[in-house]
Amino acid sequence: MNFQLDFDLSTVALKYGFDDVRVVDLTSKDILSTLTESFNGYLKKNLYGDMSYLENKIHFLKKPELILPDAKRAIFVYLNYIPRQSKNDWLTEEKNKLSDPQQAYVSVYARGRDYHKVLKKKLNSFGSELSRKLDVFNYRACVDSAPVFEVELASRAGLGWRGKNTLLLRRAEGSFFFLGALLTDCPLTPTFNVTEDRCGSCSACLDICPTKAFIGPYKLNASRCISYLTIEHKGIIDESLRTLIGNRIYGCDDCQLVCPWNSFAKLASVEDFDVRNGLDGESLLTFFSWSESEFKQRHSGSAILRLGYERWLRNISIGIGNSASSQNLEKNGEYCSRAIFLLKKRISEPFHILRPHAEWALDKFKQNGLVG
């Protein structure tokens, strides 16, 4: 039996910055069995790298009640995250940053405050208002609980469609938004207006991917994805992938930047996602020279803090190594000598994961005749 609200859910959601709100039935056998099947297939094909935490999250699908007792529905909302100060031609600017080998590229979503905290806080306030209005409403806020399948569920709820790049897309916003869910035991009436897939014959995201991480439309091999490699992967990054990473030191936006629907992407409405610490255009060497305490202080409140100092340096050293093959580098002696100085310094420090990457980077300078 569905529970009819005597108020408009969208109006309440809007108060917390959520422009749209959709409800999916977690008790629907059809939905859960399809999701579990595709999740199991994903795990079996070993497409998730060392994100073993995903295996633990299968209970989100099999038993959502482990997250919230008697969970019946998931209420999906989204929050745009492109920093408010971005210019009209921000998409072009982002692409230009990727072609400047001495600049560090940090994924747009990670340039402001930690979205987990921002979104969870808003979701909890939203949930709390709903529970005040309703007698029967327990809830639990979920952000990134099982990312791959949140997209699937949100698309089933009609919030958008799952694009060939595996992200949720909306006709009027593209994909630069965070997705959040409230699990609830209240049997709200589900929304059924599933959005039509508007990818059509486009394959721009599949073609642009630097590491060829898509094994087909809608299918990602996460273990080759730069977002996974630079954020989730804890150890040594395979040499064959390092050159392909370019100057991307935290995440990758290529398959979003190229998506035609992102010409409609909207700027964030909240200051939380404003750029901090030059994360939208600082040089690799500046970031590489930060001390550990500087790293912790500057990334306080940011999702990047969870990466840890050594992996931060690991990622930057790959970018610096890739900058060695830049055609203009011979003319930039100052950059070269500073890069070589910093790499040698880092190699002498007790960083076991960083060291092979920094040695590899130094080797790139040698191969290009830039080390005397």
Ligand code: SF4
């Ligand atoms: S985020 Fe980057 S590496 Fe990952 S699939 Fe998209 S384009 Fe490829």
Ligand code: SF4
């Ligand atoms: S780039 Fe094209 S194929 Fe990829 S998600 Fe966007 S519209 Fe779909």
